[in-house]
Amino acid sequence: MKTSRLLRAALMAYGIGIIAWLYLPLVSVTFASISKARYLSFPVKRYSMTWYTRALESDTVSDIVFTSLKVAVIVTVVSMVVGFFGALAFARYNWRFRKLYQKLILLPIFFPQTVLGLALLMWFNSVGIIPTWKTAVIAHLVWISPIATLIIAIRAYSFDAALEEAARDMGASTWVTLREITLPLLMPSVISAGLFAFLLSWGNFPLSLFTTGADSTLPEWLYAKMVSGYSPLVPTVGVLSIIASFCLVTLAVLFPWIMRAARKDR
């Protein structure tokens, strides 16, 4: 089908509009982070990188980043493992309560996170657990591991069961089949699930707000700084966080290519 010139122009305008709508806020935050002024104003009159130096030198900031990182890394690793086996149960094997399991496992994704956070806080209190960043890990997992399961399950559905059967037929035990066939073939989806898990945990605010107790994650700290005692550190740390996420996504996009290169060498 041939697209008319008018339609092409309209599509182009639409595309640019969407991208602008998505990225303009980030641009303004970036400008705010390099502004010399003490208060957020636009347009920026004088530029400076001082706040970046301060952010990188600040002990508070590095503590906060470290807490967020701890939470996100643990959530990522656990989500990948839980999601992998969960997805096999979800998509590959027939068992008695599979249908029910498929529905129940996805339900937490649709809970409002504030309600989920509050519910978890109340539960922690009632069993006598003092909330710290460790409880936040649990809270994040309740919401994120179903997402990871779903991502891996999509690929597990398209997995040809005959591949596992063939491996077994040629003498591979259950464990060897898992290691040599199932895991490598589901690996791309496990990696994307891990990526999602990390980014969702890294940026999560509502669950962390209720469940970190005295500890503080990056989004919480940014919010606290915004509402009481704004400093240009807020946009600066925000931008740094975005850059870090961007690097991670780039790495993930390149991952299949890196894997292929590695396989060629083997």
Place this chain on the structure above:
Amino acid sequence: MQFAPAIPPGRYLYSGQTMSSEPILRLDNIVKRFGQFTAVDGVDLAIEEGEFLTIVGPSGSGKSTLIRMLVGMEEVSEGAIWLRGERIEDTPANERPTCMVFQSLALFPHMTVGQNIEFPLKIKGRSPAERKQRALELLALLRLPEHYYTRNVTQCSGGERQRIALARALAFDPEILFFDEPLSALDYRLRKTLEKELKDLHERTRKTFVYITHSLEEAMVMSDRIAIMNSGKFVQIAVADDIYAKPVSRFVAEFMGEVNLFDIEGTTSDDLHGTGIEIHVNGQAGEFGISLAPNEKGTLMVRPEFVRFLSSGETSDFLVRGILRAEYALGSRIQYKVETANGSKLTVENLREDRYQGAIGDAVILGWDIESTHIIRE
């Protein structure tokens, strides 16, 4: 439906040697139920060492379920499987010395051709050098170029993938090699080539091959023996020629390609009631084992290629008058449809050079000899 007994040992010759008396695989009343449904319904079979046996049946006949039980991917509901005198029906697939080529081939897409072929050797713990040497030997055996060793399987064509799957199965060095319709996804010409390659490979390796397919042509080209399966049971097990010429039931007769079948009753006259077939056999019928006692019911069978157009004055053992209704060109042969006086249709196939000289609508006389006639008693 009836069981045909397995061929007695030693009677049947193949590849120039007599079968040993001990079958490599013996099935003893194998049953498989899925809930209320019985997929395999009491199957007995003895497979001889080095044999190429093909199990043929329409889809849903239970042949796939049967083969899955033989390799250990499906549990047996009832019965016993004996491999060289050892019961194996409860042995898991990974501990059985058998291997299967899958319908989907099941090549591992994340591995190269070489890694695929070496997989069973890697599982057995062979050294990388030994693995590679064997993989290269197998590539040569299956006429695949050596540089395919490092190629990704996803980049190979249908026929190449087929050969890789075969090489991988041979690398496992199984006691019995099973095939689950591996050629069904390929186009006609490639299938024909691979059928012959597979037969050659069987002759070169002398392994026991058990093949399942729904295509009779495939079975006829390759196998020493054919087992016809329907509704979870074996209907007939015999060499291809016997199955073709002497089917035990209407089902087998029709499954083996175009055939003319007539419901008949034993008679003392020289005409078969209601069929319009005249008999001109001079007391030979009994000798060929096709006689029926008066009033005994049966089915008379004659393959289309044995029916010929008779010129006036010419006679044959069996004779039918009718009108030529249609003519189809089938390549090397021509097929004719002839309608008899009582409305039944007859199929005739002649070689192109024996083409009938006449036109549609002609009154014709068809005839065939007693040697090509078979009576089915069910």
